[in-house]
Amino acid sequence: MSSEANAVWNECLRVIEQHVNEQSFSTWFKPINPVRLEGGTLTIQVPSQFFYEWLEDNYVNVLKLAIKSTLGNNGRLEYAVVVDRGNSQNQPYMVNFPQGNSNSPTKKPPLPTENKSPFDMQSLNSDTLLQSNLNPNYTFNTYIEGDCNRLARSAGFAVATKPGVTSFNPLMVYGGVGLGKTHLVQAIGNEIKNGPEEKFVLYVSSEKFVNQFMDSIKDGNVKSFTNFYMQVDVLIIDDIQFLAGKDRTQEMFFHIFNHLHQNKKQIIMTSDCPPKDLKGLEERLLSRFKWGLTADLQMPDFETRVAIIKRKMQSEGIYIPDDVIEYLAYTVDTNVRELEGVMISLLAHASLNRVEIDLALAKTIMKNIVKDIETEVGIDFIQKTVSDYFDIKIDDLKAKTRKKEIVTARQVAMYFAKEFTNHSLKSIGYHFGGRDHSTVIHAVQTVNDLMETDTAFRNSVNDLKKKFKMRSY
Numbered sequence: 001m002s003s004e005a006n007a008v009w010n011e012c013l014r015v016i017e018q019h020v021n022e023q024s025f026s027t028w029f030k031p032i033n034p035v036r037l038e039g040g041t042l043t044i045q046v047p048s049q050f051f052y053e054w055l056e057d058n059y060v061n062v063l064k065l066a067i068k069s070t071l072g073n074n075g076r077l078e079y080a081v082v083v084d085r086g087n088s089q090n091q092p093y094m095v096n097f098p099q100g101n102s103n104s105p106t107k108k109p110p111l112p113t114e115n116k117s118p119f120d121m122q123s124l125n126s127d128t129l130l131q132s133n134l135n136p137n138y139t140f141n142t143y144i145e146g147d148c149n150r151l152a153r154s155a156g157f158a159v160a161t162k163p164g165v166t167s168f169n170p171l172m173v174y175g176g177v178g179l180g181k182t183h184l185v186q187a188i189g190n191e192i193k194n195g196p197e198e199k200f201v202l203y204v205s206s207e208k209f210v211n212q213f214m215d216s217i218k219d220g221n222v223k224s225f226t227n228f229y230m231q232v233d234v235l236i237i238d239d240i241q242f243l244a245g246k247d248r249t250q251e252m253f254f255h256i257f258n259h260l261h262q263n264k265k266q267i268i269m270t271s272d273c274p275p276k277d278l279k280g281l282e283e284r285l286l287s288r289f290k291w292g293l294t295a296d297l298q299m300p301d302f303e304t305r306v307a308i309i310k311r312k313m314q315s316e317g318i319y320i321p322d323d324v325i326e327y328l329a330y331t332v333d334t335n336v337r338e339l340e341g342v343m344i345s346l347l348a349h350a351s352l353n354r355v356e357i358d359l360a361l362a363k364t365i366m367k368n369i370v371k372d373i374e375t376e377v378g379i380d381f382i383q384k385t386v387s388d389y390f391d392i393k394i395d396d397l398k399a400k401t402r403k404k405e406i407v408t409a410r411q412v413a414m415y416f417a418k419e420f421t422n423h424s425l426k427s428i429g430y431h432f433g434g435r436d437h438s439t440v441i442h443a444v445q446t447v448n449d450l451m452e453t454d455t456a457f458r459n460s461v462n463d464l465k466k467k468f469k470m471r472s473y
């Protein structure tokens, strides 16, 4: 690696660090190696094709910014992708892709240029119809169904089949960060676009909508901004909470909304919270959001998380052993984006270091990227997991209370403390509100007896056991 390339890349990293969160930074940028700097083009080596596509799809703007601020306006970025030829004796060889090169044979079609202002166009033509800002990978086919998203998904599908005609207009999808809102609403858009009728589907983030509106005021072309949006057949507007406090944009959106709705055009929105909690949005807008259907997305349960990982692997032609998949699905229960991030980080690490993906590697990666992760089963972890599972307070496990459900949860927690930790009976008793060792022996005995006679109880204990086993590998 040339020291010049190294210096430039370090400079880029400094810029990037200011624009992405810590986890994304360590997952996506730390594994990159600068290879060379030639004639204002910096070549960086990424671990896999998948990694390259991910960067291009998710971080293209921040990379552009970093290159621009270190190499100036004419700076360019080129990727060298390590290709595994399945023979560990071979040196990895590289495939070079200039940034955003849509001609590379394996690259997904590039997303439309972010900053292009769509309403510059005077009228709709076939080019405009293609400019939907949709990611072609976000389809219903790649969107795994689970209890967490069933209503939103089926309402979305109904809307995709008959846009503007169902009573789900507008369709509002809300949920926490990284739970699949964008994927779902873009899947609706892609389904409509690929359907029999030619429809102008437009996806826009609320942030972009606000910026476009501001620019249109500055440039004196508010009318073409409004006209443009009023011609859309299906308007998908992401992260509507971003309109909070932006009164003029809200007013404009209100008019566009009314126009589209009256003309039976479909409106689809996402938000990070239910409409009733959307602060800083005008009441008249909020009341319109309630005209259609509001559906939420939750964190997928364990089985759905496993299915999501498997689907992702399948689409990328990657293999990860089942125990590793289960480990990832158990451990990452925050959101799907984080789950994918951990998975990619694992793939990147294995590909860079040319090692097999196994549980030991997964645990190491996890320790590096997920802060505070416990990889051992300790009494604290057992108490937290058991109390979450039985929906009681941790403190109750240590308290004197004799309520039946609390006594059972306490006994189960003691049983696991005995099975998964090296604590003595005395120490376990101490951690459960200073009980003595005979109470622990009794708890273990009771759990064993109940497991034999009570199927529901046995299933619960086995469920919990799986969680602890994952950590104690």
Ligand SMILES: Nc1ncnc2c1ncn2[C@@H]1O[C@H](COP(=O)(O)OP(=O)(O)OP(=O)(O)O)[C@@H](O)[C@H]1O
Residues within 6 Å of the ligand: 142, 143, 144, 145, 149, 175, 176, 177, 178, 179, 180, 181, 182, 183, 184, 239, 272, 308, 336, 337, 340
């Ligand atoms: N049910 C699912 N099936 C398959 N992939 C999913 C599912 N849910 C989420 N994902 C994936 O998780 C990642 C994050 O999803 P997405 O960006 O849609 O979340 P979001 O809710 O819009 O996040 P944000 O709040 O940050 O806007 C994407 O790569 C998406 O494909």
